[in-house]
Amino acid sequence: MYDYFPQRNYNRTTIFSVSRIQADKEAWMSASADTETGFFENMNAGEFGMRGTILVGTASQGILRSVDDGATWHRLGLKEAIEFDGVVRSVVVHPQDPSIVLAGADGGLCISKDGGAHFSLIDSPMNGQTVWSIAIDPANPSYIYAGTGAPSRAALFRSKDDGKSWERLSPEIPEFCQGVNRPRILTICIDPVDTAQVWFGVEEGGAWRSFDHGDSWTRIDQDGGITNSDIHAIAILPPVEDKPGVAFVLTVNSVFTSTDGGRAWTGVPSRPRFDGMYYTRTVQPLPDSDVLMLAIGDGTPGTRSKLYRSVDRGVTWSASLLHSMPNSTFWAFGMHPADPQLLFAGTKYGDLFRSLDGGVSWFKEWRSFPEITAIAWTPFEAPVKAHPQSIA
Numbered sequence: 001m002y003d004y005f006p007q008r009n010y011n012r013t014t015i016f017s018v019s020r021i022q023a024d025k026e027a028w029m030s031a032s033a034d035t036e037t038g039f040f041e042n043m044n045a046g047e048f049g050m051r052g053t054i055l056v057g058t059a060s061q062g063i064l065r066s067v068d069d070g071a072t073w074h075r076l077g078l079k080e081a082i083e084f085d086g087v088v089r090s091v092v093v094h095p096q097d098p099s100i101v102l103a104g105a106d107g108g109l110c111i112s113k114d115g116g117a118h119f120s121l122i123d124s125p126m127n128g129q130t131v132w133s134i135a136i137d138p139a140n141p142s143y144i145y146a147g148t149g150a151p152s153r154a155a156l157f158r159s160k161d162d163g164k165s166w167e168r169l170s171p172e173i174p175e176f177c178q179g180v181n182r183p184r185i186l187t188i189c190i191d192p193v194d195t196a197q198v199w200f201g202v203e204e205g206g207a208w209r210s211f212d213h214g215d216s217w218t219r220i221d222q223d224g225g226i227t228n229s230d231i232h233a234i235a236i237l238p239p240v241e242d243k244p245g246v247a248f249v250l251t252v253n254s255v256f257t258s259t260d261g262g263r264a265w266t267g268v269p270s271r272p273r274f275d276g277m278y279y280t281r282t283v284q285p286l287p288d289s290d291v292l293m294l295a296i297g298d299g300t301p302g303t304r305s306k307l308y309r310s311v312d313r314g315v316t317w318s319a320s321l322l323h324s325m326p327n328s329t330f331w332a333f334g335m336h337p338a339d340p341q342l343l344f345a346g347t348k349y350g351d352l353f354r355s356l357d358g359g360v361s362w363f364k365e366w367r368s369f370p371e372i373t374a375i376a377w378t379p380f381e382a383p384v385k386a387h388p389q390s391i392a
Contacts, residue, residue, distance in 0.1 A: 052380065053067050054067075054070060055091050055375070056073075057376075058087075058372060059371040060371060061075055061086075061370045061392060062075060062080075062087075062105070063088050073392045075390050075392045076118075082110050082119045084390075089132040090103065090104035090132060090133050090374050092135070092136060093336060094141060095138040099113060099114060101119075102144070103119060104131025104134050104374075105130070108121055108124065109122045109126050109146050115378055116384075117382040117384050122163045124146075124163070130148060130151060132186060134146050134147075135188035138192060144159045145188045147186075147200060148185065149183055152182075153175055153182075156169045156188075158213075170215075173185075177205060178204065180203055183203055183204045185205075187200060187233045187234045191236050197210065199236075201233065201234050205231070206219050207234065209262065221249070224262070224263070225256070225266070226256050227251075231249060232281055233248070233283050235285050237290070245259070246314055247261075251267075255314070274317070275306065277304060277305070279298060279299050281296060282294075282331070283295075284343070287337045288337075289340070290313045291309065292314055293320075298329070300348065301329060302329030305328065305347065306319050307330055307359065307362060309359045320359055321361040321362065322353070322361075323363040324364035326364075329348050330348075330353075331347055332372060332373060332374050334376050336376070336378060341355075341357055342377070343362075344375045345375070346369070349371060350370055350372055351364055351369075352368075353365070
């Protein structure tokens with residue numbers, strides 16, 4: 001466990017003010033306690049002193065990073081593998097080394113070995129392509145999977161030696177599709193118990209599964225009960241005591257679950273279940289618990305969106321408390337097992353929300369971002385250096 005979060009000593013009924021630095025200017029923020037919800041209105045989470053690095057991937061400003069708990073944000077420098085105004089689709093922290101961050105960008109797959117301060121290109125067949133998704137085997141992190149997509153050709157790649165060499169895996173995905181013109185691999189999921197089982201999903205290309213680390217694949221959405229090939233997210237909850245494991249496959253308009261290892265699937269349409277909203281974007285399990293978070297909206301980019309939380313492994317869902325209205329559909333979650341209570345969620349049009357209670361309640365960060373595509377945080381404090389072009 002990383003000691004990045006000092007003890008929070010505060011009285012919920014205390015009214016206080018704190019000094020902060022934002023964009024090189026001293027700002028005072030007044031906070032008043034809400035004893036009903038425990039939420040401190042108008043207060044940024046930085047007052048609690050979280051130490052680490054927050055990384056927000058965007059579709060027009062590369063990766064924006066904060067090492068002062070969101071008080072200031074910095075773009076990448078001018079000589080990085082990821083352009084400071086580039087497109088980033090995926091950001092993943094290494095499961096065993098919090099100083100290592102992988103990013104899928106419009107120029108290929110990139111790596112940082114200093115918590116996101118600097119990125120270099122990993123030489124691979126994905127050079128010059130857009131990488132939409134990344135997964136690192138939590139038990140054997142030398143196995144890395146990455147998926148490409150629009151505007152590049154959608155394909156799945158694997159490394160078995162920490163990214164030193166790569167091979168394109170067997171599933172052949174059509175170059176074009178009906179819904180989004182060019183498919184993209186939006187999600188890769190590794191079974192947390194049996195990491196030989198790997199799943200991936202294609203927006204307009206189906207759900208696929210491997211039992212042998214990706215050597216062979218079976219498409220599961222055509223005959224197994226998953227009735228839509230527009231796959232947005234896949235997640236696995238491991239079995240716990242007398243509870244079976246649960247596999248989740250999110251399509252554009254439904255949540256499908258399986259409790260028998262993927263042999264049979266039950267799907268529930270999202271619109272009647274989630275306050276009339278159909279666009280089922282992504283799901284985030286919280287480690288070592290029965291809790292999941294789900295992001296849903298009324299479309300893309302959307303005008304109405306909510307976050308839902310399940311405490312019973314996806315059987316029932318309740319809406320989280322949002323202290324500000326999001327400006328578009330929630331698009332991505334950011335979580336690290338160092339503290340599962342600290343979560344981030346970003347919207348299509350650049351609102352960044354934070355939760356300090358495992359997703360029960362959320363408040364919006366002080367600034368807006370470009371289009372948010374991915375979020376991660378790591379307890380490693382990146383040596384981010386401010387320079388004239390970095391302030392974002």
